[in-house]
Amino acid sequence: MIRPNLNDGSSQSHYDNEMSETFLVNELEEALTQKERLTRECDAILKLHEVRYRAATNFDDYKNWNCYIIGYPGTPYDDGIFFFRIEFDEKGYPQKAPRVFFETRIDHPCILVDGEVRFWDEWWNSKMQALDVFKQLDKLMIDFNLFVLQYEWGNVDKGNTLLDERRSRASIFTKRYAAYK
Structure with a gap:
């Protein structure tokens, strides 16, 4: 692609400048290596004012992150700090989704025993x-009831009893394994 000449002296509308800036940003995005992209994304999470999210690369391995998320208020995970790791595929990211593994025990229908x-x-x-990834984990916490019903539909005849039992168990796990206060 040929980069447009922005200094040719002709008058351009504000919209044309925005398009050129977008073009340049997209061109730079494509030029970033995976390491640069992941480093930048990790730094962006650290600079975020959302103190519930934290991430750090695993020493010199930029593809493996150690992270934590603080449980979303009003959910069974409220007041819990949950440690997890994100593993990015060396050749497939960002086309291939990263894998996420909780290190802190957590009770949720979408999280396996391991x-x-x-x-x-x-x-x-x-x-x-x-x-x-952090936003999706928040969604898992916020929509807890929905996921219980979705993954345990065989027990749906129990109705609210099932939801109450699962919320209680998730809350107990949070207090036992993820309490930080």
Whole structure:
């Protein structure tokens, strides 16, 4: 692609300048290596004013992050700090979704016993960033009841009893394994 000449003296509308800036930003995005992109995404999470999210690369391995998320208020995970790791595929990221594993024990229908998170199909696309992993984890916490009903539909005849039992168990796990106060 030929870069447009922005200094040719002709008058351009504000819209044309925006398009040129967008073009340049997209060109730079493509030029970033995976390491630069992941480093930038990790730094962006640290600069975020959302203190519930934190991430750090695992020493010199930029593809493996150690992270934590503080439980969303009003959920069974409220007042819990949950440590997890994100593993980015060396050749596939951002086209391939990162894998997420909780290190802190947590009770959730979408999280396996070994800590691996089972996100729903099509949760990831190549335009997403690492921050979106944190947002998806928030969604899992906020929509707890929905996921209980979705993954345990065989027990749906129990109605609110099932939801109350699962919320209680998730809350107990949070107090036992993730309490920080």
